[in-house]
Amino acid sequence: MSVLSLDNITKSFAGNAILNGVSLEAGQGEFIALVGPSGCGKSTLLRIVAGLDHADSGEIAIGGRNVSSLAAADRNIAMVFQSYALYPHLTAGQNIAVPLAMRRLTAAQRLPFIGDFLPGQRQIRADIQRQVREMAASLKIDHLLDRKPGQMSGGQRQRVALARAMVRRPSVFLMDEPLSNLDANLRVHARGEIVELHRRAGVPTLYVTHDQSEALSMADRVAVMIGGTLLQLAPPQEIYDDPAHIEVARFLGQPRINVLETRMDATGLVRFGALTLAVETAPPSERRVLIGVRPEFVRLRPGTDGILRARIERTEFLGSEVIIHARLDAIGETIVARIAPADAATLSTGMPVSVEIEPSRMMLFATTGERLRAKTVAIASSRERAHG
Numbered sequence: 108m109s110v111l112s113l114d115n116i117t118k119s120f121a122g123n124a125i126l127n128g129v130s131l132e133a134g135q136g137e138f139i140a141l142v143g144p145s146g147c148g149k150s151t152l153l154r155i156v157a158g159l160d161h162a163d164s165g166e167i168a169i170g171g172r173n174v175s176s177l178a179a180a181d182r183n184i185a186m187v188f189q190s191y192a193l194y195p196h197l198t199a200g201q202n203i204a205v206p207l208a209m210r211r212l213t214a215a216q217r218l219p220f221i222g223d224f225l226p227g228q229r230q231i232r233a234d235i236q237r238q239v240r241e242m243a244a245s246l247k248i249d250h251l252l253d254r255k256p257g258q259m260s261g262g263q264r265q266r267v268a269l270a271r272a273m274v275r276r277p278s279v280f281l282m283d284e285p286l287s288n289l290d291a292n293l294r295v296h297a298r299g300e301i302v303e304l305h306r307r308a309g310v311p312t313l314y315v316t317h318d319q320s321e322a323l324s325m326a327d328r329v330a331v332m333i334g335g336t337l338l339q340l341a342p343p344q345e346i347y348d349d350p351a352h353i354e355v356a357r358f359l360g361q362p363r364i365n366v367l368e369t370r371m372d373a374t375g376l377v378r379f380g381a382l383t384l385a386v387e388t389a390p391p392s393e394r395r396v397l398i399g400v401r402p403e404f405v406r407l408r409p410g411t412d413g414i415l416r417a418r419i420e421r422t423e424f425l426g427s428e429v430i431i432h433a434r435l436d437a438i439g440e441t442i443v444a445r446i447a448p449a450d451a452a453t454l455s456t457g458m459p460v461s462v463e464i465e466p467s468r469m470m471l472f473a474t475t476g477e478r479l480r481a482k483t484v485a486i487a488s489s490r491e492r493a494h495g
């Protein structure tokens with residue numbers, strides 16, 4: 108059963124459309140990473156789900172119940188912000204206890220001094236302390252419970268914020284770039300921790316990040332949003348290998364996917380170097396089409412007999428791989444290849460090279476961005492090309 112469901116959420120600020128009908132469903136225990144360029148509306152969507160902001164239209168349901176008109180406090184949603192938003196004057200233990208105290212103690216019972224004398228509060232406070240200690244133990248922050256946020260490192264504050272979010276067993280988790288204040292090493296470590304916590308909590312999680320490796324490595328499914336439109340929601344490998352839109356393909360992958368423009372003839376055939384591809388989906392009316400190929404599927408070797416010819420412009424040695432920029436003779440555009448250092452040993456700047464691309468790795472897109480399904484129908488041999 109789907110536990111968090113967003114149906115056609117729209118939002119404008121001062122007449123500017125920020126969310127254009129976003130729909131998605133997160134199942135029980137599912138981790139969805141929401142990615143997209145800065146300003147695409149990720150935080151706005153999260154704030155609307157949390158109830159901190161209101162959609163112009165659309166519906167949010169949790170466990171099948173429409174919560175769109177409920178106040179944030181009544182949605183049982185936990186949110187972790189980039190800033191952690193811990194109370195600076197409270198210790199870690201007191202910060203973690205806040206959501207429990209808000210829920211279980213009455214306003215009078217929470218009052219300092221007076222509250223201590225009201226009936227029933229002693230047992231509840233003991234319970235809250237026990238839950239705080241258990242949560243702290245599971246996150247290995249027991250030793251920090253008496254410290255205030257100013258006395259903790261960024262990573263420690265982040266764990267306290269997670270503990271505070273998890274302690275009251277929410278129905279949904281929302282996280283807005285919770286790792287962006289940590290240094291690179293700690294981030295990688297914290298990814299594993301969040302995934303493990305999420306697995307134990309078993310509640311649907313929407314996790315906003317601008318870091319594609321975080322999204323691909325942590326999520327069950329990745330949602331790519333561009334300009335307020337959710338372009339694709341799919342498991343990490345599928346969204347990377349089989350993007351439905353050129354902007355999804357461009358957003359995921361480092362170095363970025365190569366995009367080359369070419370033309371389709373009246374019968375739906377696209378010729379690219381020695382390859383002929385046939386468009387299988389309804390061809391677009393526009394004859395110009397885009398070919399996308401990821402840098403790891405571009406092979407370069409000395410010589411000029413491959414499907415395309417190019418000249419190496421620049422090489423970047425990155426230790427475990429080499430990024431090579433080569434200018435294609437036929438169209439004058441640059442193609443980027445990501446290759447193993449051993450394969451780069453015979454290549455040098457200025458050298459004429461032959462470019463090989465495995466046909467099944469070429470993706471075709473309309474100029475409007477939609478993916479066009481295509482299959483290879485012919486590969487000309489170097490002899491045919493020499494004489495053609």
Ligand SMILES: Nc1ncnc2c1ncn2[C@@H]1O[C@H](COP(=O)(O)OP(=O)(O)OP(=O)(O)O)[C@@H](O)[C@H]1O
Binds near residue numbers: 121147148
């Ligand atoms: N309260 C507001 N009033 C007016 N415009 C707003 C408001 N909140 C957000 N916006 C605008 O809405 C757009 C989306 O903002 P949002 O913070 O959701 O983007 P984002 O994808 O989370 O970006 P980032 O990755 O930079 O955090 C931006 O253009 C922003 O300026």
